[in-house]
Amino acid sequence: MRKVNFLVYVYSFVLFLISPPYFLWGTQIPVLLVIFLFLFSIPQFGIRKNKNAYISLSLLFIFYLYTIIISARLSIIVCLLHLIVYSIFLLSGDFLSRAFRCYSLLFSISLIPSLLVYFCVVWGDVYMDYSIISPLNTIKSYEYIQYPFLVVSQVSDFVYFRFCAYYDEPGVVGSIASLLLIGNRFNLRLWENWPILIAGLFSFSLFFYVILFGYIFLYMNIRSKIYALLCILILLIILKNNEVVDQLVFGRLKWTDDGLSGDNRTSAFFDQWFQKYISTPTSIVGLGGGESLKINYGGASYKDLIVDYGFVGITLFFTGMFLFYLKLRLYKDYMLVVLLLLCTIYQRPFVFDYLYMFLLIAIIYKLKEHYE
Template sequence: MKRLTHDIKFPTGKNKYFVWIFAICIYCLAMPYYMWQLNYKPFLIICALLLTIYFEKINILDKVFFGFSMILLYLYIGIISNWSLWGIIYLLLIIPIFFAKNKFIKQSFDLYIFIFSIMLVPSILQFIFVSILGVDMPHSTIKSLNAEKIGIYSRYLFMVSYSGGEIQLNSILPRFYSYFDEPGVVGTISAVMLSVKKFNLKSWINIPIFVAGILSFSLFFYLTTLIYLFILVKMKYKLVIIPALALLFILFSESELLKFHLIDRLDFNSNFVESFINFRNESGFQDWYSNFNKTPQYFTGMGAGYSSIVNMGGSSYKNIITDFGIIFFVTYVVVFALYAIRTLGYSKELLITLLVLFGIMYQRPFIQDLSYVFLIYAPIAFFKEETGMSIKRSKDERERRI
């Protein structure tokens, strides 16, 4: 068991149950299928209360600036969206995460990884039996979490599958949804967790997460893995891994599976950069957006939910700009980035944190959702606490030598 989880630091002491409860609630807020018909607000309230218990004494100017900037930005969301007082209060339940102790956030993130990984094991096994081996297992249909989805979800005990009405899906291995409504959820969470854990596959607890990311065929997961490899991995490993990956790509470049799930989702035959920027948007939205960015509302936004009308089914950073304006978008990203720089310095950990920030803002810009805000903010607190622990261990070792 120790070898299985040696990369996970389990909380100890009288408050360990609070950390477990918070991690479980964050997992539930990621909306696995058994949450689709439930009210998520009680879980959000529990998270906010637990975070309030672990408020950190603020005596650092950077933390004060960051925290109160977030308060103002989230107040702006409520005001520009013309929400009721209760709506704004529920939105502000996100704020306590920015004032919680780094130790609590780090412990919660470790447990979140543990819960996510353990839940993936039976899900991956059932996916292999159902989607690869063709074993017929008991299942039922379930109402979609997202009303914009017109296909059918089949609910198994440890996974869901989605039929979007595409004939090709019958002959090609489907993407891995696990318990969630989109494979991109699996890919995004997996990419963030593995990046923060520095793709440490020596820890067995990270292996199901890695496998799930691969099976999700999430572009974010694959691109994050490649970026991490090219920028952050030591050269001696690059010399082995990069040629191996290049050979595999050449061998399987004509694979129908690879083309359908990855290559064909980006248009490599025309303007690749433009295709990459816009592939998360629905057809027709770009024409609307080209006109929108010439109006005054481009700076202030149209209010929460407007992007779901003009970009129905799409999900990109342009959703935030549409809803809350370019000024809000730039301010939110800059405030987060500056706090990360001031907290972590110019380090490898900073690069990982910025990769997570820009990646989530680009393709899953759900900044009103605590589960995604947690994924953005947790790496900062995690690395800050880990660095502090490393410094303390080094100091203790020096003192023992003396």
């Protein structure tokens, strides 16, 4: 048991490092750590005895293999990373559940000093020593202010208020916080869920708010729903004249001719090109990995998956995932996790990102703990 716990702790810590936090930006260490995770976790591969599991794993293997075959320009290391991500599906449910719990605790602990610095320098206007660092993504035209335990983007005055923690985008915090809180069933009796909740709220991530409302709607009883909605209504009344909240929340919910104003995952040019693309035969099989980056430069959307791997690829992936999620016995658990998957892929189509796929897979086994 001690050996298993040690493996879980090491695995979870490495998951934190591949995020990656700002002190690993611009290095190849996260890539090497993903390979390490694969080799390190091989002894934890488990046997699936469920028919749906065999079908879903087969479809997902075909998907990841398909992404390699259709992408002739991919390097050997990238092809290897695709298959390494698939290996997460092979890990035992017990190991994934333990790792999810451990990573959640580690993530929460890491947020505490980051939140303290954030409230001091961003909201309290307290001076702290800082340095200017280059972005993780080299296509970004702005730099970051690095404080101890915190980075703040300089893209605009209002985005300055969005909590990024150690990461290059506040959406990373919102996405991870959503997945962890759902896996922990928003249990606020556990102290470690409070830093995660606060971080999600102050990331001003629309994704986080959608998942929060989804949880309230599906899981809370009538009385709790009324209390929650009253609290939200009071907050809206108090904050409606706050310029920061107005810009980061209400302003991004306005509907324009181009759609939701807060949906900046694609450009107008890419959207026009995409409408023409999906009416061509090429959209069935896709253009190959990385081709979407040439058109949706600097963006990130589910449309990228369709451009790269076509309707064949996206059908294989979602069918495999939906079948895999049938492990959940409760209908509302299934619906919430499907919502999580769709929202995650909508804004972050990172089906080859080890951390995101770990969270989307391990959450199943964590939720199952509550009725097994």
